[in-house]
Amino acid sequence: MRKITIDPITRLEGHGKIEVFLNDEGNCERACLQIPELRGFEKFSEGRAAEEMPRITTMICGVCPTAHHIAATKTLDDLFKVEPTPAAKKIRELMYNAFTAEDHILHFVFLGGPDFIVGPTAPAAERNVLGVIGKVGLEVGGKVIEMRKRMRNVMRIIGGKPVMPTCGLPGGVSKRITEEERRTIIEAGEYGVEFCQVALGLFDDVVLKNKDYVDLITGDVYAHKTYYMGLVDENNKVNFYDGLIRVVDPEGKEYAKFKAQDYLDHIREHVEPWTYVRFSYLKNVGWKGFIDGKESGVYRVAPLARLNASDGMATPLAQAAYDKMYSTLGGKPVHSTLAFHWARLVEALYAAERVLELAKDPEITSDDIVNLPTETPKEGVGVVEAPRGTLFHHYQTDEKGILTKVNLIVATQNNSAAINMSVEKAAKALIKNGDVPDGILNMIEMAFRAYDPCHACATHSLPGRTPLELSVFDSKGTLVKSLVRD
Amino acid sequence: MAKPKVAFYWCASCGGCEETVVDLNEDILKVADAVDIVLWPVALDFKRKDIEAMKDGEIAVSFINGAVRLEEQEEMVKLLRQKSQLVVAFGACAHLGGIPGLGNFWDRDSIFQRVYTEVPTVDNPDKIFPQLKTKVKEGELTLPEFYNTVKTLDQTIDVDYYLPGCPPPPDLIMAAVMAILEGKLPEKGSVLAPNKALCDTCPRAESKPDKLAIDEVKRPWQIKMDPEKCFLAQGIICMGPATRTGCGETCIKANQPCRGCFGPLDGVVDQGARALSMVASILGVEGEETMSEEEVKKLIDNIADPAGTVYRFSLASSLLRRKRME
Numbered sequence: 139m140r141k142i143t144i145d146p147i148t149r150l151e152g153h154g155k156i157e158v159f160l161n162d163e164g165n166c167e168r169a170c171l172q173i174p175e176l177r178g179f180e181k182f183s184e185g186r187a188a189e190e191m192p193r194i195t196t197m198i199c200g201v202c203p204t205a206h207h208i209a210a211t212k213t214l215d216d217l218f219k220v221e222p223t224p225a226a227k228k229i230r231e232l233m234y235n236a237f238t239a240e241d242h243i244l245h246f247v248f249l250g251g252p253d254f255i256v257g258p259t260a261p262a263a264e265r266n267v268l269g270v271i272g273k274v275g276l277e278v279g280g281k282v283i284e285m286r287k288r289m290r291n292v293m294r295i296i297g298g299k300p301v302m303p304t305c306g307l308p309g310g311v312s313k314r315i316t317e318e319e320r321r322t323i324i325e326a327g328e329y330g331v332e333f334c335q336v337a338l339g340l341f342d343d344v345v346l347k348n349k350d351y352v353d354l355i356t357g358d359v360y361a362h363k364t365y366y367m368g369l370v371d372e373n374n375k376v377n378f379y380d381g382l383i384r385v386v387d388p389e390g391k392e393y394a395k396f397k398a399q400d401y402l403d404h405i406r407e408h409v410e411p412w413t414y415v416r417f418s419y420l421k422n423v424g425w426k427g428f429i430d431g432k433e434s435g436v437y438r439v440a441p442l443a444r445l446n447a448s449d450g451m452a453t454p455l456a457q458a459a460y461d462k463m464y465s466t467l468g469g470k471p472v473h474s475t476l477a478f479h480w481a482r483l484v485e486a487l488y489a490a491e492r493v494l495e496l497a498k499d500p501e502i503t504s505d506d507i508v509n510l511p512t513e514t515p516k517e518g519v520g521v522v523e524a525p526r527g528t529l530f531h532h533y534q535t536d537e538k539g540i541l542t543k544v545n546l547i548v549a550t551q552n553n554s555a556a557i558n559m560s561v562e563k564a565a566k567a568l569i570k571n572g573d574v575p576d577g578i579l580n581m582i583e584m585a586f587r588a589y590d591p592c593h594a595c596a597t598h599s600l601p602g603r604t605p606l607e608l609s610v611f612d613s614k615g616t617l618v619k620s621l622v623r624d
Numbered sequence: 625m626a627k628p629k630v631a632f633y634w635c636a637s638c639g640g641c642e643e644t645v646v647d648l649n650e651d652i653l654k655v656a657d658a659v660d661i662v663l664w665p666v667a668l669d670f671k672r673k674d675i676e677a678m679k680d681g682e683i684a685v686s687f688i689n690g691a692v693r694l695e696e697q698e699e700m701v702k703l704l705r706q707k708s709q710l711v712v713a714f715g716a717c718a719h720l721g722g723i724p725g726l727g728n729f730w731d732r733d734s735i736f737q738r739v740y741t742e743v744p745t746v747d748n749p750d751k752i753f754p755q756l757k758t759k760v761k762e763g764e765l766t767l768p769e770f771y772n773t774v775k776t777l778d779q780t781i782d783v784d785y786y787l788p789g790c791p792p793p794p795d796l797i798m799a800a801v802m803a804i805l806e807g808k809l810p811e812k813g814s815v816l817a818p819n820k821a822l823c824d825t826c827p828r829a830e831s832k833p834d835k836l837a838i839d840e841v842k843r844p845w846q847i848k849m850d851p852e853k854c855f856l857a858q859g860i861i862c863m864g865p866a867t868r869t870g871c872g873e874t875c876i877k878a879n880q881p882c883r884g885c886f887g888p889l890d891g892v893v894d895q896g897a898r899a900l901s902m903v904a905s906i907l908g909v910e911g912e913e914t915m916s917e918e919e920v921k922k923l924i925d926n927i928a929d930p931a932g933t934v935y936r937f938s939l940a941s942s943l944l945r946r947k948r949m950e
Contacts, residue, residue: 159762168762178735182726187928197723200640298878301640305878312879406747412758412765545743
């Protein structure tokens with residue numbers, strides 16, 4: 139039996155290493171995506187003062203620190219049983235949507251974009267951010283930088299700094315928004331709404347008119363019929379900041395709807411000895427292994443999952459984009475992993491519209507930004523929709539608010555079983571009779587890049603390519619073939 | 625003339641140091657123009673053998689972020705040291721151990737127990753833990769070892785300069801790059817940020833009394849924090865006096881106290897010890913050297929999680945380095 143190792147050596151120690159085992163016929167028997175990374179935040183947060191968690195868990199991920207910051211802050215609301223002021227909720231949600239819009243667009247252009255704008259079959263040397271700019275033109279390229287800069291400035295205004303924001307407090311936020319700042323935010327929101335429409339137009343022109351890509355989206359190689367999870371508001375519309383967690387089954391029917399505090403009734407995690415990541419599954423369906431279908435507790439999160447789990451978007455332009463996506467792809471739910479890219483753009487448009495909506499809200503400049511807690515802290519749970527999926531924080535403290543127990547389910551953890559399945563499915567489809575085609579690196583990479591995985595919340599490959607090395611070993615462990623994708 | 629060769633490398637880190645480089649925006653093009661980037665795992669294909677094939681000192685400067693805690697990271701930074709004229713510890717984790725350094729309050733076994741058997745979502749009746757080697761039906765899978773102790777970069781290799789911060793702000797990064805390109809570098813071992821306390825540049829400096837004295841320590845959620853007034857004068861622990869400035873006072877401007885990510889000033893080895901003695905003095909305890917143990921304990925009890933506060937970013941670089949496990 140041969141073993142193939144695909145190691146994204148950009149992260150020397152891994153954060154994602156794919157091992158492919160071939161059977162005697164030379165076909166893929168099994169593929170495993172290993173996450174060789176652990177930091178232990180659940181343990182070393184013990185003993186810390188609870189109110190510091192929004193400023194400690196940000197360092198789980200420097201790409202999505204705002205998600206941990208807001209999840210931690212909401213967990214403090216629940217821990218201290220204090221309701222934030224209306225203005226504080228809006229300020230948090232505004233920062234959060236600025237972050238989501240910016241992060242989704244970063245992925246669209248730098249990470250996922252090369253696969254579908256430059257094209258899945260384009261030479262590897264062109265499948266990077268420069269290739270994207272070559273295809274869409276410098277003007278659009280400049281707008282991307284401008285959009286990111288403006289949204290990061292909104293995050294700076296509210297949170298102090300875009301990498302590692304600091305404004306969250308139980309019951310509110312530490313800083314109000316001035317009238318002058320509000321005007322800057324409105325301009326950023328307007329720019330964002332316009333840009334996201336341009337991005338969706340590009341997707342239309344470049345991707346939907348490319349038959350190769352449409353075939354990939356609608357084909358079977360990248361499809362899994364799983365459960366889907368996402369936060370929804372009172373009208374079952376997608377919400378990133380707050381709401382109830384809704385789960386739909388592989389046919390799109392509501393399976394469960396629960397509040398964050400009840401997450402233990404619904405989610406369990408499975409441990410495998412060959413990876414440091416835990417695999418989440420629906421407790422009441424059960425762990426049946428790395429398989430899809432209604433009988434398997436495997437579920438998916440992040441953009442496509444959120445759209446599948448909702449009844450639509452709460453803003454008009456995003457709703458129109460949502461309708462178009464589902465009518466083009468044949469109705470709900472959509473199971474194709476590559477449709478995550480499209481859903482991500484729909485969400486970016488919603489996030490930008492929401493930034494604008496909130497910035498125009500008269501209450502946003504209120505100075506009533508914090509309610510002081512009066513209850514003795516004991517236990518709290520908080521949830522947000524991180525760009526990469528549902529994110530749970532759960533704290534227990536002593537009566538002084540010193541942490542005694544901490545549990546975290548980070549976004550990519552929810553998707554970890556499905557990502558493994560997608561990688562294995564691609565490997566099985568592409569490796570036949572011992573033939574390992576050079577294009578396999580692209581194709582396997584596309585399978586996991588669609589999830590925008592943030593393994594150990596740190597594996598972002600900014601210019602849109604993960605250099606991979608693939609080694610083929612024979613049964614004696616001798617290297618017989620080596621491929622490097624530049 | 626050939627452009628100077630530059631390497632970027634990351635160890636145990638979160639990606640925030642890469643984001644802050646992207647936050648250079650247009651300036652990043654200036655840098656890319658002036659240098660030849662030979663290694664940047666986040667951006668470019670990485671071939672370790674290319675680095676190995678280089679002459680010693682062929683790389684002008686290596687910027688290394690993240691704490692060190694895996695064998696492979698240790699090997700790689702040693703290789704980069706050998707091939708580089710200069711090594712810059714980039715960001716709080718490489719400089720001080722950073723937030724991952726808080727792991728030194730615990731050890732591998734306690735972390736594994738918590739993560740894989742205790743957390744309430746885990747269903748693991750057979751107590752399966754990740755293994756360095758796993759036999760599966762189809763073959764063997766391996767994982768790298770998770771070490772007990774997080775180390776700073778300069779506990780692993782010789783470091784020439786430090787760029788502090790979580791993350792380092794774009795203006796300091798540009799200043800450091802320009803200084804290197806122009807050969808206008810300070811003395812080896814320098815931290816590339818002003819040798820002044822945060823208090824000296826704090827926008828609230830005027831509201832800081834000459835002699836600080838507070839009766840009771842307040843936590844940030846216990847009072848409505850005044851957006852203009854010195855945090856210490858409000859009774860809130862702020863690491864400003866024991867922390868180097870250069871950050872742009874971003875947390876202060878968001879109305880949150882400093883947590884010390886820039887590390888200590890020149891000549892101070894242990895930032896946490898310095899901060900504790902500062903707290904002792906402002907709590908109105910004169911001559912803290914002569915305090916009884918009981919008095920010290922009472923003082924410390926006044927602060928929520930004193931060790932995790934004063935050593936928030938610097939536990940791995942402290943004199944203690946880690947908590948001794950029983």
